[in-house]
Amino acid sequence: MLNLLKPPIEAFQEFVLLSIRAFRNIFRSPHYADDIFIQMDVIGVGSLFIVSLIGLFSGIVMALQMARALTQYGAQGQVGQIVSITLVRELGPVLTAVLVAGRNASGIASELGSMKVTEQIDAMRALGTDPIQKLVTPRLIALAAVLPLLTIISDFIGLTGGYFIASTMLGLTFSEYWTSAWQVLEYNDIAQGLLKPLVFAVIIALVGCFYGMKTTGGTQGVGRSTTSAVVSSSVWIFVLTAFITYVWNRAFAQ
Amino acid sequence: MTPGDSTILRFEDVSLHFDTTVALDRVSFEMHPGQTYVVFGAAGSGKTMLLKVAVGLVRPNSGRVWLFGEEITHLREQDLFDMRARVGILFQEGGLFDSLTVAENVAYPLTNQRVLRHAITERSSNGNGAARTVEDRVRESLRFVELEETLDKFPAELSGGMRRRVGIARAVVSEPALLLYDSPTAGLDPITANTIVALILKERDLRNTATIMVTHRYQDGHLMANFRYNPNSGQIERAGGGRDVGQVSTKFLVMNGGRLVFEGTEPELQANQDEYVRKFLRAGGA
Numbered sequence: 001m002l003n004l005l006k007p008p009i010e011a012f013q014e015f016v017l018l019s020i021r022a023f024r025n026i027f028r029s030p031h032y033a034d035d036i037f038i039q040m041d042v043i044g045v046g047s048l049f050i051v052s053l054i055g056l057f058s059g060i061v062m063a064l065q066m067a068r069a070l071t072q073y074g075a076q077g078q079v080g081q082i083v084s085i086t087l088v089r090e091l092g093p094v095l096t097a098v099l100v101a102g103r104n105a106s107g108i109a110s111e112l113g114s115m116k117v118t119e120q121i122d123a124m125r126a127l128g129t130d131p132i133q134k135l136v137t138p139r140l141i142a143l144a145a146v147l148p149l150l151t152i153i154s155d156f157i158g159l160t161g162g163y164f165i166a167s168t169m170l171g172l173t174f175s176e177y178w179t180s181a182w183q184v185l186e187y188n189d190i191a192q193g194l195l196k197p198l199v200f201a202v203i204i205a206l207v208g209c210f211y212g213m214k215t216t217g218g219t220q221g222v223g224r225s226t227t228s229a230v231v232s233s234s235v236w237i238f239v240l241t242a243f244i245t246y247v248w249n250r251a252f253a254q
Numbered sequence: 255m256t257p258g259d260s261t262i263l264r265f266e267d268v269s270l271h272f273d274t275t276v277a278l279d280r281v282s283f284e285m286h287p288g289q290t291y292v293v294f295g296a297a298g299s300g301k302t303m304l305l306k307v308a309v310g311l312v313r314p315n316s317g318r319v320w321l322f323g324e325e326i327t328h329l330r331e332q333d334l335f336d337m338r339a340r341v342g343i344l345f346q347e348g349g350l351f352d353s354l355t356v357a358e359n360v361a362y363p364l365t366n367q368r369v370l371r372h373a374i375t376e377r378s379s380n381g382n383g384a385a386r387t388v389e390d391r392v393r394e395s396l397r398f399v400e401l402e403e404t405l406d407k408f409p410a411e412l413s414g415g416m417r418r419r420v421g422i423a424r425a426v427v428s429e430p431a432l433l434l435y436d437s438p439t440a441g442l443d444p445i446t447a448n449t450i451v452a453l454i455l456k457e458r459d460l461r462n463t464a465t466i467m468v469t470h471r472y473q474d475g476h477l478m479a480n481f482r483y484n485p486n487s488g489q490i491e492r493a494g495g496g497r498d499v500g501q502v503s504t505k506f507l508v509m510n511g512g513r514l515v516f517e518g519t520e521p522e523l524q525a526n527q528d529e530y531v532r533k534f535l536r537a538g539g540a
């Protein structure tokens with residue numbers, strides 16, 4: 001039993017250690033600003049299209065689903081509110097994060113993984129560079145900056161998709177839809193909707209780097225790390241969104 | 255038990271294991287300035303780990319390691335950085351940064367090692383006319399391995415043998431006191447392999463650098479022990495005459511399953527009767 005638990009506990013320990021070092025390095029020089037901007041470009045600009053597309057369709061689908069149910073009660077005017085709340089609180093952050101996890105947790109793990117198996121990470125340490133400072137911290141900062149922005153964009157495009165359905169199928173006017181969508185949001189919804197992507201960003205960056213840096217076993221090992229990074233960061237995103245939502249509801253119970 | 259200042263590298267009862275695999279098993283040896291060590295051993299016998307432990311890239315589970323007379327076993331990574339600035343390493347898997355050009359790779363130690371960077375800026379701010387800039391040294395180092403024309407290429411655009419030579423250029427650019435070569439000839443054709451060994455000999459004999467070379471080829475070890483680079487003729491020549499200096503200063507290590515099963519000179523190696531040890535003599539066919 002104890003032997004069975006040892007590997008995951010050790011892995012978790014290593015993960016925590018990596019996280020502490022990555023965060024500590026934010027406040028230490030040298031700062032690799034170039035690497036931060038490159039990563040922001042790779043992750044942010046690179047994911048913009050797919051995130052917008054999925055955002056658009058999630059808004060459309062939600063409005064379509066709600067349209068039928070709401071018309072039964074003659075409450076089709078509320079479609080904007082429902083789309084808005086679900087997108088901002090939950091669907092926007094989670095869908096965006098899962099997409100970025102699929103694109104970038106894998107990208108990070110495979111990049112760092114191939115650096116590990118070709119001994120580039122050892123070479124860095126041998127040549128006076130801390131690989132956590134050079135590789136992990138820039139990715140952490142870049143994701144933390146970019147994922148909340150991507151989420152805001154995705155939320156907004158999703159709402160636009162909802163408006164498209166509301167106006168064409170339910171005959172709502174521009175101001176009917178957008179006023180109700182906007183007014184229903186409280187500050188704490190927006191705060192929740194921005195806290196989540198920040199937490200997910202940390203998870204994606206650290207999980208991707210963690211699996212990348214502990215890659216062993218040649219190119220096959222890189223493949224394994226990549227898969228593990230995507231699976232594990234996606235699972236953590238769902239677990240943490242449930243946790244945050246629960247805590248949030250207790251804290252702001254109406 | 256304190257080693258004299260004269261040791262370059264000293265292992266005392268060093269053991270390293272991963273879960274159930276033993277990578278190093280109570281390894282002890284001592285290396286002095288100007289010495290060459292040639293390390294033989296089967297795949298997985300712990301040769302790479304020996305080199306990594308020597309510079310603190312991997313921490314042993316037990317035992318102690320001294321580098322340049324200073325114990326490094328418990329040093330913090332930040333302090334290890336300064337120690338490693340005096341060591342040049344050619345990694346088995348290359349370790350060239352594939353996002354950087356050849357020139358940037360070779361310049362990397364000079365621009366990133368704190369001590370080396372300071373030494374360079376100090377010298378140039380002293381207004382010393384003879385001071386070499388980073389660029390000069392990179393060129394010099396690439397000229398040494400005869401790859402000056404590849405400055406702006408990326409490692410991926412080079413052949414395997416060329417990449418190995420860039421690795422050597424990067425290892426020697428900082429003029430280290432100790433050079434570690436992990437399987438420098440592995441996977442190369444015999445002719446390319448010999449040019450690589452010739453470069454290693456040249457670097458060793460031009461600056462009298464302490465050198466450890468891990469290899470599978472007996473021939474490489476034989477060359478290291480019996481040949482020298484003659485700076486006057488620019489040729490590799492058989493070392494000899496009266497007392498054979500090359501012979502005395504080159505030692506052979508044979509590893510088996512993490513244990514050091516042989517340590518001695520080439521004649522001692524050739525006289526050894528152990529079946530495992532003899533395998534490396536035959537493999538080279540020298």
Ligand SMILES: Nc1ncnc2c1ncn2[C@@H]1O[C@H](COP(=O)(O)OP(=O)(O)OP(=O)(O)O)[C@@H](O)[C@H]1O
Nearest residue numbers: 216272275276277296297298299300301302303304
């Ligand atoms: N990160 C690691 N995790 C687990 N085991 C490892 C790790 N690194 C090395 N080992 C094990 O340690 C032992 C020694 O490995 P090492 O790389 O030093 O061998 P080697 O002598 O260099 O072999 P080769 O000639 O193939 O390069 C091997 O059994 C290897 O499987």
Ligand SMILES: [Mg+2]
Nearest residue numbers: 301302303346
């Ligand atoms: Mg090896």
